[in-house]
Amino acid sequence: MGKRPERGSRDARRDAASSGAATPETGPSGWTREDGEGTTLSLRAKPRASRSQILGVRSTGDALEVALAAPPVDGEANAELLSTLASALGVPRSQLRLVSGETGKDKRVKVAGLSAREVTERLLAAAGKRPQRLAEVGEKP
Numbered sequence: 001m002g003k004r005p006e007r008g009s010r011d012a013r014r015d016a017a018s019s020g021a022a023t024p025e026t027g028p029s030g031w032t033r034e035d036g037e038g039t040t041l042s043l044r045a046k047p048r049a050s051r052s053q054i055l056g057v058r059s060t061g062d063a064l065e066v067a068l069a070a071p072p073v074d075g076e077a078n079a080e081l082l083s084t085l086a087s088a089l090g091v092p093r094s095q096l097r098l099v100s101g102e103t104g105k106d107k108r109v110k111v112a113g114l115s116a117r118e119v120t121e122r123l124l125a126a127a128g129k130r131p132q133r134l135a136e137v138g139e140k141p
Contacts (some may be wrong), residue, residue: 030061033116034116040099041119044079047072052084054115054127063106064123085109087120090117 007108031042042063046055049067070080078098086093089111101107111119 019034029116030064031059031119032116032119033055038095038110039114039116039119041085041109041111041123043081043109045072045077045101045105045107047105049076054084054088054123056124056127064127075102078107082105082109085111085123087115089122089138094100 026095033040033042037138044058044063044065046065048071049069052069053066053067055065057063060137066081066084068080068084070076082093082096082098086096089096091111091114095112095114097110097112099108099110114122
């Protein structure tokens with residue numbers, strides 16, 4: 001028998017794609033990932049800011065930066081992050097779930113019920129930025 005590819009490796013993803021298994025789709029931005037349950041966001045939290053707000057996409061394009069007025073103590077910043085995102089997305093907080101990064105600045109949040117495109121448009125609008133990469137995927141300005 002052949003060696004099984006490591007989980008998450010390029011070979012494993014190729015094997016999953018060829019077998020017809022569902023694989024997550026990268027959204028119109030490098031910081032969103034869409035699957036059958038919703039969209040996962042890659043975020044960089046900046047606690048102890050003067051106010052909570054969506055700052056925009058990091059210069060590397062791999063995460064959305066979010067300023068949080070709450071300190072990173074006893075989950076206060078995580079609660080503030082979910083509230084800030086829910087407000088910016090126009091969805092109830094119950095549609096958001098912290099997937100990873102409970103104790104770090106780099107976090108992943110799952111948004112149920114919205115496509116990657118909807119999430120990208122709403123968050124960039126909240127940041128006051130025009131979605132630059134949507135034109136690359138066929139969206140008219």
